[in-house]
Amino acid sequence: MKILFVCLGNICRSPTAEAVFRATAARELPELALTVDSAGTAGFHVGEPPDRRTREAAARRGYDLSGLRARVVAPRDFETFDLILAMDRQNLRTLEGRAPADARERLRLFLEFAPQSGMLEVPDPYYGGENGFEHVLDLIEQAALGLCAALRAGEAVPQTRGPHAG
Ligand code: 4NP
Numbered sequence: 416m417k418i419l420f421v422c423l424g425n426i427c428r429s430p431t432a433e434a435v436f437r438a439t440a441a442r443e444l445p446e447l448a449l450t451v452d453s454a455g456t457a458g459f460h461v462g463e464p465p466d467r468r469t470r471e472a473a474a475r476r477g478y479d480l481s482g483l484r485a486r487v488v489a490p491r492d493f494e495t496f497d498l499i500l501a502m503d504r505q506n507l508r509t510l511e512g513r514a515p516a517d518a519r520e521r522l523r524l525f526l527e528f529a530p531q532s533g534m535l536e537v538p539d540p541y542y543g544g545e546n547g548f549e550h551v552l553d554l555i556e557q558a559a560l561g562l563c564a565a566l567r568a569g570e571a572v573p574q575t576r577g578p579h580a581g
Pocket of ligand 1 (some may be wrong): 422423424425426427428429459460539540541
C-alpha cells in the first residue's frame with residue numbers, strides 16, 4: 416500500500432501528514448506494508464527541510480520531521496501511489512488537472528477520513544500564527560487514525576488498487 420500526501424509547498428502540512436501517518440500506521444496497522452511519502456504542487460521550497468515552526472510543533476508531539484526534504488509531485492507519482500491525499504481543494508484541483516484519467520479515482524481530500532472534525536481542508540498555516548500549527552496537527556492526527564480505520568476496513572483505496580486487485 417503506497418500513500419502520498421500533497422500540499423502546496425511540501426514544507427508544512429504534507430510532511431506533517433507523512434510523519435504522523437507513518438507513526439500512526441506503525442502503531443495501528445503494524446502488519447501492513449506501507450510506503451508513505453509527501454510532495455507539493457508548487458516548487459518554491461524544493462530541497463528544503465520542513466518549516467521550522469512545523470518541525471518544532473511536530474517535535475513537541477513526538478514526530479521527527481528533520482530528515483524530510485521538499486519535492487514537487489511528479490508524473491510517476493500518479494502510477495506509483497494507490498492513494499493520493501490532498502490537504503485542500505485547491506491542491507486537489509491541481510492534482511486533478513495533472514493526473515491521467517485512470518488515476519483520478521485515487522485522488523481524495525485527506526480530511527474525508529476525519530468527518531468528526533467538521534472540516535474538509537487542512538488550513539495553510541504558513542502565513543498565520545503559532546496556533547495554526549497546532550490546529551494542523553490536531554486535524555492530521557484525527558485523519559491519520561481515520562485513514563488507518565478505513566484501510567483496516569478495506570474502504571480507503573479503489574477496488575482496482577486494493578489488496579484484492581488483480
Ligand atoms: P504547505 O504550506 O503547503 O503546507 O507546505 C506552505 C508553504 C509555503 C508556502 C505556502 C504554503 N509559500 O507560499 O511559500
